[in-house]
Amino acid sequence: MTNWIIWLLPLPPLLAFFAIILFTNKNKALSHSIAVAAAGLSWLGSMIVFISAVGTTGFGKHVFESAINWLPTGTTWLQIGVRVDPLSAVVLFFVAWTVLAIFVYSIGYHNFGQPKGDHDLPGLPPHGATITDEGGHNHVVPSIEPMYARFFAFISLFAFGMYTLVVSNNLLTLFVGWEIMGLCSYLLIGFWFGKKSARDAAIKAFMTTRIGDVFMLLGIAFVYSATGSLSYKDIFQPQVLQALAGTPAFFGLSAAGMIGLLLFIGTVGKSAQWPLHVWLPDAMEGPTPVSAMIHAATMVSAGVYMAIRIYPLLSLDVHTMTVVAFIGSFTALFAATIAVAQNDIKKVLAYSTISQLGFMIAALGVHAYVAAAFHLVTHAFFKALLFLGSGSVIHGMEHGVLHTGEHVDAQDMFNMGGLRKKMPVTFWTFLIGGLALSGFPVLTAGFWSKDAIFAEAFGNGYVLVFIVLALAAFLTAFYTMRQITLTFFGEARTQAAEHASENKWTMTLPLVVLAIFAVGVGWVGMPAWFTGGLVPDWFHGFVGGTLTQAPETTAFNWIPVATSLVVALGGLLCGWLAYRNVSVPAEDRLQIPLLKNKYYFDEIYAFLFVRPAGWIAEKFTLLYMDQVVIDGFLHSLARFSLFLGHAFRNYFDKPVINEFIGDGAGKTVKASGFGLRKIQAGRIQYYMVVALVILAVFAFLVYFLKLGM
Amino acid sequence: MSIPLTWYLILAAALFCIGLYGVLSRKNAIAILLGIELMLNAVNINLVAFWRYLNPAQMAGQAFAVIVFAVAAAEVAVGLALIISVYRRRKTVVADEIDLMKW
Amino acid sequence: MTAEQIIFLLTGVLVLGSAFMVVTVRNLLHAALWLVASLFGVAVLYAILQANFLAVVQVVIYIGAIAILFIFAVMLTRRQLLESGRQTRSSWWIPALLGLLILIGLVSLILSVPGLDRTASAMPVGLDTVQALGTALVSPDAYVLPFEVASVLMLAALVGAVYVASVDKK
Numbered sequence: 001m002t003n004w005i006i007w008l009l010p011l012p013p014l015l016a017f018f019a020i021i022l023f024t025n026k027n028k029a030l031s032h033s034i035a036v037a038a039a040g041l042s043w044l045g046s047m048i049v050f051i052s053a054v055g056t057t058g059f060g061k062h063v064f065e066s067a068i069n070w071l072p073t074g075t076t077w078l079q080i081g082v083r084v085d086p087l088s089a090v091v092l093f094f095v096a097w098t099v100l101a102i103f104v105y106s107i108g109y110h111n112f113g114q115p116k117g118d119h120d121l122p123g124l125p126p127h128g129a130t131i132t133d134e135g136g137h138n139h140v141v142p143s144i145e146p147m148y149a150r151f152f153a154f155i156s157l158f159a160f161g162m163y164t165l166v167v168s169n170n171l172l173t174l175f176v177g178w179e180i181m182g183l184c185s186y187l188l189i190g191f192w193f194g195k196k197s198a199r200d201a202a203i204k205a206f207m208t209t210r211i212g213d214v215f216m217l218l219g220i221a222f223v224y225s226a227t228g229s230l231s232y233k234d235i236f237q238p239q240v241l242q243a244l245a246g247t248p249a250f251f252g253l254s255a256a257g258m259i260g261l262l263l264f265i266g267t268v269g270k271s272a273q274w275p276l277h278v279w280l281p282d283a284m285e286g287p288t289p290v291s292a293m294i295h296a297a298t299m300v301s302a303g304v305y306m307a308i309r310i311y312p313l314l315s316l317d318v319h320t321m322t323v324v325a326f327i328g329s330f331t332a333l334f335a336a337t338i339a340v341a342q343n344d345i346k347k348v349l350a351y352s353t354i355s356q357l358g359f360m361i362a363a364l365g366v367h368a369y370v371a372a373a374f375h376l377v378t379h380a381f382f383k384a385l386l387f388l389g390s391g392s393v394i395h396g397m398e399h400g401v402l403h404t405g406e407h408v409d410a411q412d413m414f415n416m417g418g419l420r421k422k423m424p425v426t427f428w429t430f431l432i433g434g435l436a437l438s439g440f441p442v443l444t445a446g447f448w449s450k451d452a453i454f455a456e457a458f459g460n461g462y463v464l465v466f467i468v469l470a471l472a473a474f475l476t477a478f479y480t481m482r483q484i485t486l487t488f489f490g491e492a493r494t495q496a497a498e499h500a501s502e503n504k505w506t507m508t509l510p511l512v513v514l515a516i517f518a519v520g521v522g523w524v525g526m527p528a529w530f531t532g533g534l535v536p537d538w539f540h541g542f543v544g545g546t547l548t549q550a551p552e553t554t555a556f557n558w559i560p561v562a563t564s565l566v567v568a569l570g571g572l573l574c575g576w577l578a579y580r581n582v583s584v585p586a587e588d589r590l591q592i593p594l595l596k597n598k599y600y601f602d603e604i605y606a607f608l609f610v611r612p613a614g615w616i617a618e619k620f621t622l623l624y625m626d627q628v629v630i631d632g633f634l635h636s637l638a639r640f641s642l643f644l645g646h647a648f649r650n651y652f653d654k655p656v657i658n659e660f661i662g663d664g665a666g667k668t669v670k671a672s673g674f675g676l677r678k679i680q681a682g683r684i685q686y687y688m689v690v691a692l693v694i695l696a697v698f699a700f701l702v703y704f705l706k707l708g709m
Numbered sequence: 710m711s712i713p714l715t716w717y718l719i720l721a722a723a724l725f726c727i728g729l730y731g732v733l734s735r736k737n738a739i740a741i742l743l744g745i746e747l748m749l750n751a752v753n754i755n756l757v758a759f760w761r762y763l764n765p766a767q768m769a770g771q772a773f774a775v776i777v778f779a780v781a782a783a784e785v786a787v788g789l790a791l792i793i794s795v796y797r798r799r800k801t802v803v804a805d806e807i808d809l810m811k812w
Numbered sequence: 813m814t815a816e817q818i819i820f821l822l823t824g825v826l827v828l829g830s831a832f833m834v835v836t837v838r839n840l841l842h843a844a845l846w847l848v849a850s851l852f853g854v855a856v857l858y859a860i861l862q863a864n865f866l867a868v869v870q871v872v873i874y875i876g877a878i879a880i881l882f883i884f885a886v887m888l889t890r891r892q893l894l895e896s897g898r899q900t901r902s903s904w905w906i907p908a909l910l911g912l913l914i915l916i917g918l919v920s921l922i923l924s925v926p927g928l929d930r931t932a933s934a935m936p937v938g939l940d941t942v943q944a945l946g947t948a949l950v951s952p953d954a955y956v957l958p959f960e961v962a963s964v965l966m967l968a969a970l971v972g973a974v975y976v977a978s979v980d981k982k
Contacts, residue, residue: 682808685733685741685901692729692910696917703921711814714928717857720824722918724831726911731835733907734900739885740840743847746878747831750854753866761861762932766939768948772955774866775945778873779962783969785878789885790973796889797979805901 002052003066005045006082009092010163010177012038013156020153031149032107035156039103042163046096053089060086060545065169067231079231083169087373087546090539091166091305094380097517098297099159101510105388106155106289108506109395110145117143123194125287128402140402142395151191155293158184162298166305170231171220174306178216178270181299182209188294189286201282208279212269219262226255236312238548245316257317263310264324271303271357274331278602280354284346288391291346295353296383304360304376311369312547325365329468332358334599336475340482341595343585344411345390348483352437353383355472359453366465368456369551370540374525375449381521382436382446385514389430392503392511393487396423400496408496413486414585415497420488422500427488429511434484436518438477439568445522447568452525454560470563477571478578485579493583529556717758725751738792738802742785749781820860827853838899844882851875862935865942 016038024030053059067081084092115129120143129143145151158181165177183206190202224230226247227240234240241256249258267273272280280300284291294300307314307324314320332355339351356379363372396419397410408415420427436444439451450473457466492498502508525539537553544550582588594600679690724747731744753774760770796802830850837843851874858867922928948954 680811682811683805685804685907689733689906689910692733692914696910696914699917703917711931712817712820712860714930714932715922716820716824717861718922718928719919720827720857722915722922723828726915726918727828727831727835729914730907730911731831733910734904735835736899736901737840739882739889740835740843740899743834743843743882746847746874747834747850750851750874754854754857757858757861757863757866761863762930765862765933765941766936766944768941768944768954771863771866771941771945772948772958774863775869775949776955776958776962778869779966782873782878783965785881786973787969787976789881790977792885793888793977802889 002049002064002084003082005049006064006084006167007066009042009045009049009167010160012041013159013163016156017153017160020149020156025149025153028112028144028148031152032103032112035152036100036103036107038156039100039159042159043096043100046092049084050089050093050096053084053086054542058545059089059542060547060550065233067169076228078172078229079170080173081169081231082167083232084167085546086543087305087308088166090373090377090543091301094377094517094521095162095166095298095301098380098384098514099162099293101384101514102289102293102297102388103152103155103159105292105391105507105510106151106287108504109287109289109391110148110151111142112144112148112506114142114144117146120146121194122146123192125192125195140405142399142402147191151188151287154184154187154191155289158188158293158298162302165302169233170229171223171235172230174309175216175220178266178302178306179213181294181302182206182213182270185209185283185294185299188290189283191286191290195285197282198285201279201285205279205283208276209269212266212276215262216266216269219259219266222249222255222259222262226259232309236548241312241316244313253319254317256313257320260310260314260317260320261323264307264314264320267303267307267361268327269303270306271300271361272354273327273358273361274334275601277331277335277354278598278605281347281350281598284344284350288346288387288394291350292384292387292391295350296387297380300353300357301376301380304357304372307361307364308369308373308376311364314364315367321365321367323365325362325462325465328358328360328362328365329465329472330358331355332362332472333468333475334358336472336479338595338598340475340479340590341592343413344409345393345413345416345483345487346387346411348413348479349383349386349390352386352476352479355476356383356437359450359469359472362465362469363453363456366457366460366462367551368453368460369547370525370544371449371452371456373543374452374539378436378445378449378518378521381514382433382444382518385429385433385511385518386437388507388511388514389426389433392426392507393419393423393430393500395503395507396426396500397496399501400494400499403499404495406494406496408494410496413483414583415494416487416492416500417490417494417497417583418488418492419497419500422492422497423502425502425508425511429508429515430488431484432515432518434480435572436522438480438572439473439564440572441565441568443519445518445520447564448522448525448527450568451561451564452527454564455527455554455557458560459554459557466560466563470567473564474567474571477568478575481572481575482579485576486582489576489580490583527556528553714758714762717754717762721751721754721758724748724754736803736805738795738804738807739789741804742788742792745788746781746785749777753777816860820857823853823856823860826850827857836900840886840899841883844879844886847882848875848879851879863941865945 013035016034019034020031024034049064053064056062063083063085065081065083065085067079069077070080071078111126115131117126117129120126120129123146126143126145128140130138130140132138161177161180161184163177164180165174168174168177186202186206189205190198192198193202220230223235226244227235229235244256244259245254247255249255251258253261269276280295283294286294314324335351335354335358339348339355342348342351356375360372360375360379363375393416394410397416400406401408401410432444436446438444439447441447453469454466454473457469492500525537526535527540528535528537540553541550579588585591597603681687728744728747728749728751731747732741733744735741735744756770756774756777760767760774763770792802795807799807801807827850830846830853833846834843834850837846851870855867855870855875858864858870949959950956
C-alpha cells in the first residue's frame with residue numbers, strides 16, 4: 001500500500017503544472033488553488049509514508065521499495081522504481097513541509113487579491129497600483145503579479161522534479177528529477193524576463209549547473225558500464241563496492257573513487273560549491289519564494305542528498321574523500337567571508353547557503369554521514385524560514401516604498417532598520433531562523449546539527465577541517481547578527497522603512513510553521529550524552545540504518561562542544577556589538593572591495609571562459625563556420641540548382657520539348673499538309689493514274705503473289 | 710469456230726489498255742471521253758465472247774452487252790453536255806485547266 | 813490458220829490500229845474518225861461471234877449516234893487547241909507504262925487460267941439469237957428490270973444533258 005503512495009507522490013504537482021499551463025492560466029485563484037492542493041496532496045502522502053517508515057522497526061533493513069522493468073537491454077532489463085529508506089524518508093519529510101509552506105507563502109508574496117498594476121507588464125516585477133480611497137486621496141498599493149498563474153505552474157513542476165528525485169531508487173530517475181529542477185531554476189530565476197539581469201542570471205545558473213551535470217552524466221555512464229545497473233540496491237551491494245574499489249581507473253583513483261568524483265562534481269555544480277558557486281548569488285534575481293525553494297528547500301539540497309546517497313561509493317577512496325572534504329570546508333569559509341561584506345539582504349543569505357552546504361559536504365568528507373544528513377534537514381527548515389522571512393521584509397519595505405513614493409532599493413539592508421516594531425511576526429521568526437543558522441545552543445536545531453559535524457570532524461581526526469569549519473561558523477554567526485541588527489534593530493533609516501508594515505497571514509503563517517520546525521527538529525538528533533543516556537539519539541539510529549554498516553556514534557569530547565558554543569555565542573555578540581551603531585555603508589569597516597566583489601571570481605570566469613566562448617561563438621562559429629562554410633555551401637548548392645534549372649530550360653525544355661516536339665509536331669503536320677495537299681490537284685487524270693497504280697499493285701499482290709489467297 | 714477464246718480476251722485486254730492510255734494521257738477532255746469509249750467497247754467484246762463461248766443459249770451475255778450500250782450512250786451524252794457547258798464557262802476543254810476542285 | 817482466224821486477225825489489226833490512232837493523233841476530228849473505224853471493226857467482231865443484233869446495234873448506235881455526237885462536240889469546242897500544241901500530257905509515259913503493265917498482267921492472267929483455251933462449240937440449232945435476246949430483255953424471269961432501269965437511265969441522261977448544255981437565260 002505504501003509503495004503505491006510512494007509512486008504517486010510526484011504526480012499531483014505534475015498534474016497541477018499541466019492543468020495550470022493548459023487550462024487555468026487566466027484564472028489566478030483557480031491556479032493557486034490547484035497548485036496548493038497538489039502540494040497538499042503530496043504533503044499528505046509524504047506524511048503517511050514518513051509515519052509508516054518511522055513506525056517500522058529496523059526500517060533500514062525493510063525499506064519500501066518497488067521497481068518495474070523499464071528498458072530492455074539485451075538479456076536483462078534496466079529497472080526503474082521508487083525507494084524510501086531512512087535517508088529519503090527524512091528528506092521527504094522536510095521537502096513536503098517546505099514545499100507546502102513556500103506554495104502558501106507565494107500566494108501572499110505575489111499579492112493575490114490586490115488590484116492590477118498601473119503599468120505592469122508581464123515579465124517585469126509589479127510596481128504598484130493607484131487606488132483612490134473615500135477621502136479622495138490617492139494611495140499607491142502593491143499590485144498583483146501579472147504572470148501569477150505561470151509562477152504556480154513552474155513551482156509545481158519544480159516540486160514534481162524534487163519529489164521524483166527523492167523517491168527514485170536509481171540514478172537515472174534521480175538524474176531526470178535533477179534536470180527538471182535545473183530547467184525550472186532557469187525558468188524561475190528568469191521569471192521576470194523583462195529584466196536583463198534576470199535573463200543573464202538564469203543563463204548563468206543553467207550553464208554553471210550544466211557543467212556539473214556533464215560530469216555527473218559521465219559518472220552515471222561509468223557506473224552503468226562497471227556494474228550493469230543503476231539501482232542503488234545493486235550498486236551499493238558490498239561485493240559490488242569491493243569490486244569497484246579494487247578496479248583501478250584514471251588518475252590513480254580506483255573505479256569507485258572515479259565514479260564518486262564524477263558524481264560529486266555534479267553536486268559541486270548543483271549545490272554551488274567552489275568553483276561552480278558563481279550562479280547562486282545571481283539567482284537571487286528570481287522572486288523570493290523561488291530563492292527559498294531552490295536555495296534552501298529543494299534544489300541545492302538535492303545536490304547534497306545525492307552526495308550523501310553515494311557516500312558508500314565515495315568513502316571507498318581516500319583521494320576522493322580528500323577532495324570532498326577540501327571543497328566542502330574551503331567553500332564554507334570562502335563563502336562566509338564574502339557574506340560579511342554584502343548589503344543586499346538576499347545576497348547574504350545566498351552566500352550563507354553556499355557556506356552551509358560546504359559544511360554538509362565537508363561533513364561527508366570526514367566520514368560524518370549522519371551529521372551531514374542531519375544538517376541537511378535542519379538547514380532546509382531554517383534557511384527556508386530565513387529566505388521567506390527576508391521576502392517578507394522586502395515585501396513590507398516595498399509597501400513602504402509605494403506608500404512614500406521614495407525610490408530606494410527595498411532589498412538593501414542599509415535602507416532598513418527598526419523593522420522589529422513594524423513587522424513583529426517577521427522579526428521573531430527571522431530571529432529564530434538566524435539563531436538556528438548561527439547555532440545558538442540547545443534551543444535551536446542548527447546547534448545540534450553543527451555540533452554533530454564538529455564532533456565527528458574532531459573525533460575522526462580531521463583537525464584542519466575542524467578548525468576551518470569553526471572559523472566559518474564564527475563568521476556565520478557574525479554576519480547573521482549583522483544582518484538582523486541592520487534590518488530589525490535601531491531606528492528606521494529611510495522613509496520607506498518608516499512606513500513598512502506586516503504582511504498577511506498567507507505570508508506569516510508559513511513563517512511561523514517553519515520557525516516551529518527550526519526550533520524543534522533538532523531535538524530528534526540530540527546526542528545521547530546530553531541527556532545522560534535518557535533520550536537516545538533517534539536520528540542517528542534511524543538514518544544510520546540506511547548504510548549496510550551503521551556508523552557508530554562519536555564519543556563525547558568537550559573540545560568540539562566548547563568550540564561550537566564559543567563560536568556561536570561569540571559571533572552573535574560581535575555582530576551585534578559591531579553593527580548596532582552603524583547606519584551607512586561608509587561606517588562599515590568590512591566593506592573591503594575584495595570581499596564585496598566576491599574575490600572577483602565572476603570577472604575571472606568572464607575573462608577565462610565567457611569571453612572566449614563568446615568569441616568562438618561569434619567569430620568562429622557564426623562568421624566563419626556558419627556564414628562562410630555552411631551558407632557558402634548552401635549558396636553554391638542554390639546556384640547550382642539555379643544553373644541546372646536554366647540549363648534544363650534553355651537547352652532541353654525550350655529547344656527539345658517546346659520547339660522540337662511541340663512546335664515541331666505542328667510544323668511537321670503543317671508542312672506535310674502543305675506538301676500533301678498538292679495531291680488534291682483537281683486534275684482527274686492524275687487521280688486516275690494514282691488509283692490505277694494502286695490497283696495494279698494490289699492486283700499484282702493478289703493474283704501473282706497469291707497474297708490473301 | 711476455230712478461234713480460241715483467249716484471242717478475243719487478249720484483244721479486248723489490248724483495246725482496254727489502249728483506251729486506258731488515251732484516258733490518262735490526253736489533254737483534251739473530249740479525247741478522254743474517246744478513250745473511255747474504247748474501254749467500254751473492250752468490255753463489250755469480252756462479254757459477247759464469253760456469251761458465245763460458254764453458253765450461247767443463255768442470253769445473259771448479250772443482255773448485259775445491251776445494257777452496256779445504253780449506259781455508254783447515256784454517259785457520252787451527259788459527258789459531252791458537261792464538257793460543252795464547261796467550255797461555255799471557262800472557254801477551255803483542256804482537262805488540266807479544269808481544276809477548281811483542288812486544294 | 814483457218815479463214816476465220818485470218819479474218820479475225822485482220823479485224824483485230826483494224827480495231828487495235830484504229831484505237832491506237834485515236835489516242836495518238838493530234839487533230840481531234842481525226843481522232844473521232846479513227847474511232848469510227850475502230851468501232852466498225854468491233855462490229856465485225858460481233859458478227860464473227862454470231863451476235864448479229866449486237867453488230868447492227870453497234871453500227872447504228874455507236875457509230876451513228878455516239879461518234880456523231882463526238883464530232884458535234886469537237887466542232888462546238890473548237891476555239892482552242894485547234895491543231896496546235898501537244899495533245900498528250902507531258903507525263904504520257906506513266907500511263908503508257910501503266911497500260912503496258914496492266915496489259916501484261918491481264919494477258920498472263922488470261923493465259924494462266926486453264927480451260928479458256930477452247931474453241932467455240934456450235935450454236936444450238938434453231939436458236940434465233942435476236943428473238944431470244946428480245947424475249948430475255950422483256951421477260952419478267954429474265955432481264956426486264958435492268959432493261960427498264962436502263963431506259964430510265966436514258967431518260968435521266970437525256971434530261972440532264974439537255975439541261976446541262978442549255979444556254980443560261982441571263
